[in-house]
Amino acid sequence: MASSLWYLYEFARRKWIKRFINAKSDKSSYIPPERYRKVPPIVKYPERCISCEGCKESCPAFAVEMIYSEEFQKNIPLIDEGSCIACANCVEMCPTGVLEIDKHRIETEGLFFDKPKYNNLLIDDEVCVHCGNCERACPINVIERKEGRYVINMSQCISCKECINACPIEDAIIVVDEKTLKEKIEKAFEIKTKKIMGKLEVKEVIKEVPHIVDSICLTCGLCKDVCVGEIDLNKKVIVNCVKCGFCIDVCPTTAIRTHKEIVPKRKDICYMVDEDMCIGCRICQKVCGSGAIKISKETKLPYIIPDLCVRGGACARECPVGAIKIVKPEEAEKAVKVRIIEDKIIETIEKDLISFTKKYGKVKEEIEKLSIKKLKEELRKKVYEENKRIMKKKRELQ
Amino acid sequence: MSTVPIGPIHPVLKEPLRIKLVLDGEKPVDAEIEMGYVHRGIEKIMEGKHCHKGIHLAERVCGICSYIHTMTFAECIEHISKIEIPDKARYLRVITCELERIHSHLIASAVYNLSIEHETLAMWLLNVREIVMDLMEMISGNRINMSYNVIGGVRRDINREMMDEIYKKLDEFEEEIKNIIEVFETGPLIALRSKDIGILPYHEVMRTRAVGPVCRASGLPESDWRLRHATYQELDFKPVWRTEGDNFARMMVRHEEVLESVRLIRKALEYYEECSGDIRVKAEIKGGKGVWKNEAHRGEVTYKMEITDGGIIKRIMIRTPTVMNLEAYKYMLKTCPTVADAVSTYTSIDPCISCTERSIYIVKDGKEIPVGVKHP
């Protein structure tokens, strides 16, 4: 009883009653402050949207979906209220500033944000033909040409996949999504535990020693974890290989491989050089990355081989007079057939000529060698006979 | 001998957890703690994700100490890839972290007061806590789960008006919290229910490896990881500690840490005013392995990470303080005379169950089943 009286006294002494009344009438608590992040973010400027799906990629809670809007004639993000966690990743991800969550976009504009994505895009340098289509297609200019090859800036890419649509070659831009990464990590973990326990069965599965493609390696080290031999990830080389094939299984980006072919996406069209318009500058031959353009020996003008062409279109773009045209593959083959046969004939003739001249030279040498010998012998004989005659005459004179 | 089950839903417990108390008459003798209700597999979800998505998952390891988790996560990656963050961001991190520490300690104290049937003090504490919540909402935009950290700095800057507001509100807060601490310290009823109850002696701290305020209340000030943090060293941090090791000492350590936090925030704000420049740097994340430790509100929290170039998380291990403190709870039971004291002792260690449960295996019918991750 005494103690409760003491509390009552304390309560009165500290003017708590007044404070309590104030606390209940404190209306500011019901009005959220300026910075309060509303759920979900608002689509503030839908007319700016480029339908890149960057917001969808960056959402950790899978709350964003792209829905076609009749009003704007394009896909516009729709954010699920129930899943949104108000993390503001989508707001900072958006390259054109469509989304807004209180004043977050205005306050963080221009600050660096390492953009998280569900799908990561990487350019495979082994099959890339350096046509530059991806650089042109990128809406936010994050693909750059460095030391003769194209590289996607991984921290700024929004994974809109425009570059994949523009790329002429299949699987030249590799997509690594979270799901495969997770599965591969799981798989590598299983193999690693088996390896440590000593229960791993090592068989020779692959025929040749694989190599590491530097441009698409994430340096995740999964291959190093499962490798029975030795892999140097700093230099990106396989030092010691037993050909077990585990590293190929666990690599999430297929950066470890034995062989990969260049497969063009389209085979229904082909490029052809119009010889009436061509001025013979040979820019197209320098631009072509797949080695499909050759110079005709007969006309000294370039022509395109349809089997090697990847339909990248770099030659048509760079041609100063617009002499390279898109035609059907049969037509192109027909036109080029003559040139190919001509070139082949000329080449064979040249080859024959070279071999003939070589043989001729040999014969000549032999003839020369032989003749010199005979001459010498004849000379010797003549000299000898002459000497004899002179000796005879001397004796007769004496 | 009889057993009394407490939980998984109980008026005192904030989170689902089952405690089986073994009683001898009125006195609790032993406790069996059953966990596993809150397992979500956070570490498993994080694998293969970019770290800017992972940081939001780390935030939701625990709702009460959400900021310190993101801070440790970001500092671990900055440590691995050797990023130096600007001074402004460092002080802002300390300010927000300490504000959250105040809110966490106050809610721990309020729950303790509720468990010893002292509702008045609990209500006072909850009311005072609202001031801190307002400050946190003003700085970051959300009361809890603030998403304020990014790798390489913080998300948003504060301006002059906000700083004035923080100074003003801190003065108001300090005055009120000092009164409340005085009431707690001198209150005869509180002393009856909390002094000499649930004692954890010095030598048993070492054995149970208790951390945080539980450890510091038993006379181990060096367990505070803020002593090893560069920014806190700059701010001249001094740990709070006591030697009694009972419930009262644990709560008093928390209360005094609140005052220390207020001092740290004031000093950090002073330092912040002198700084200039950006709040975020361009951070290029390099791959590697690393460990980083920080002092969370309940003890040390450890992040062990392996990341790739470009910031994809390969493997992550999170160690949170509550497991060790729950182990210490069994030793505290020796000096609990009644079941009611056992409950109040349980709240005095400020357990956070959602922190603790992230194991990869689920045991079903005696078999260990590795849990795969499903995709939407």
Next chain:
Amino acid sequence: MIKELFRKRSIHVCVVNTGGCNGCDIEIVSCLSPRYDIEQYGIYVHNNPREADVLLITGPVTLQWAERLKEIYEKTPEPKVVVAVGACALSGGIFKEGHVIGGVHKVIPVDAKIPGCPPRPSEIIETILKVAPKAIAMREKLIKEKMEKNEV
């Protein structure tokens, strides 16, 4: 004693954490604070499902909770309202890929949903006030019917 007398006719709320991050639970605790003061509206927060009118459910339903949540739902007396609080309880939120069922509506019927991660205390109070009177009215009706039957 006085408290118990008055609390008898108030709206009883039971908080169930089905494996969330604690954030929503703390916001419900903040509702008790004098500033928001949930009790002035006649709402009494406690954790006993057998007396509850309103079940406040937070968190994505973890695999271990699925059966227990059904049990708790069955334990609650009949005129009952289920309110899902926070993004996790609505759809699984950020834990969709984890070891969770994802969303309370997959286990038990839900009457009201509060989005947000976590929602503000004022929003929680507003929702309970909108939903709960219905439940109370239904309970009164049931009591009346019983009384009439007894009289007959």
